[in-house]
Amino acid sequence: xxxxxxxxxxxxxxxxxxxxxxxxxxxxxxxxxxxxxxxxxxxxxxxxxxxxxxxxxxxxxxxxxxxxxxxxxxxxxxxxxxxxxxxxxxxxxxxxxxxxxxxxxxxxxxxxx
Amino acid sequence: xxxxxxxxxxxxxxxxxxxxxxxxxxxxxxxxxxxxxxxxxxxxxxxxxxxxxxxxxxxxxxxxxxxxxxxxxxxxxxxxxxxxxxxxxxxxxxxxxxxxxxxxxxxxxxxxxxxx
Numbered sequence: 649x650x651x652x653x654x655x656x657x658x659x660x661x662x663x664x665x666x667x668x669x670x671x672x673x674x675x676x677x678x679x680x681x682x683x684x685x686x687x688x689x690x691x692x693x694x695x696x697x698x699x700x701x702x703x704x705x706x707x708x709x710x711x712x713x714x715x716x717x718x719x720x721x722x723x724x725x726x727x728x729x730x731x732x733x734x735x736x737x738x739x740x741x742x743x744x745x746x747x748x749x750x751x752x753x754x755x756x757x758x759x760x761x
Numbered sequence: 762x763x764x765x766x767x768x769x770x771x772x773x774x775x776x777x778x779x780x781x782x783x784x785x786x787x788x789x790x791x792x793x794x795x796x797x798x799x800x801x802x803x804x805x806x807x808x809x810x811x812x813x814x815x816x817x818x819x820x821x822x823x824x825x826x827x828x829x830x831x832x833x834x835x836x837x838x839x840x841x842x843x844x845x846x847x848x849x850x851x852x853x854x855x856x857x858x859x860x861x862x863x864x865x866x867x868x869x870x871x872x873x874x875x876x877x
Contacts, residue, residue, distance in 0.1 A: 652803075684868075692804070692852065692868040737803050746817050747792060747856060747864050751803030 650675040650742050654752035657735075661728055661759050669723040669755045671712075671738035679740040681705075681714050681721040682749065686735045695723075695736070728759045763787070765869035767853050773875045774843055782838040782872045786855030793836050794866060795828055796852040804852055810836060843876045850874070 655670040673679065683695040683705070696705030701716035710725045721738060738752040766785040774780050786793050791812055796804035806820040810830045818828075825843075830836040840847055850873050854866040 691870040692854075694865055694867075697865070739803070741864075746809050746811065747866065748794060748806045748809050748817060748820075749796075749804070749854075749866060750806065753801070753803050 650679070650740060650745075650750050652738050652740055652750055652752035654736075654738050654755050657754070657756040659755060659757050661757070663730055663759055663761050664727045665759075667723070667725040667728045667732075667757070669736055669738075669757070671721045671723065671752060673719050673721065673738075673740050675719075675740055675742050677743035678716075679742045681712070682739040682741070683710070683712055683721070683723050684737045684739060684751075686737065686754075688734065692737070728757070730759045730761055733757055733759045765853055765855050765867055767851075767869040767872050769872060770870065771873045771875075773877065775877050776843060776845060778843050778876075780840050780843055780874065782840075782851050782874070784836045784838070784853030784855075784869060786834065786836070786853070787867055788834075790855035790857055790867075791833070792856045792858060792864070792866075793830060794854045794856075795836070795838050796854065798850045798852055798871070800849075807838070840874075843874075845876050848874055848876045 651674045680699045682697045685695045696707040698705040698714035704713045735754045739749045793810040795807040798804040809817040813833045825841045828838045850871040852871045853869045856864045856866045
């Protein structure tokens with residue numbers, strides 16, 4: 649079946665450090681891929697998405713590239729801020745599945761000043 | 762504009778009781794989804810509505826769980842004979858069409874259900 653695997657957290661970084669959160673997926677066909685973020689005390693928000701191979705999603709300095717050959721969608725940011733501290737979820741939406749999302753387990757990021 | 766709203770924000774109940782959780786989607790969104798998020802885990806799909814009909818209920822864990830969307834807008838998730846294992850945050854999301862590739866889902870703040 650379809651699934652998403654993320655690197656385990658928590659991830660602790662100093663401000664201005666480089667961030668990578670790994671995400672790989674298993675799916676038939678050509679899924680759409682998403683990163684959602686959950687800030688402390690808030691609901692899930694879409695961070696970025698990509699709908700086909702080699703697409704790059706980007707938002708708020710974060711980027712992720714849809715790599716079909718490695719079935720990956722790693723999240724990167726060149727310089728993190730304290731305000732980026734949150735839980736990040738990778739997710740996929742498979743073909744002909746009505747848009748339902750399959751999530752990874754989440755990766756908690758803590759950025760220290 | 763208003764986002765997805767869910768009520769109540771918190772619900773504490775006793776084992777064996779019946780509960781209803783409500784979701785008010787973004788106006789005009791035809792697709793509505795329910796997910797369940799246990800502590801330290803990602804959300805798990807429960808059910809998807811396209812308009813008034815349940816297009817996919819494959820994620821409902823058993824027949825104690827039921828959801829309706831009678832007028833194609835507000836939805837209610839109903840849980841009968843609650844068990845301690847039902848304790849989780851129940852999330853609702855809506856999207857414009859639900860079937861398009863990469864259609865964005867907008868999530869509500871969730872209802873935290875605690876079964877004692």
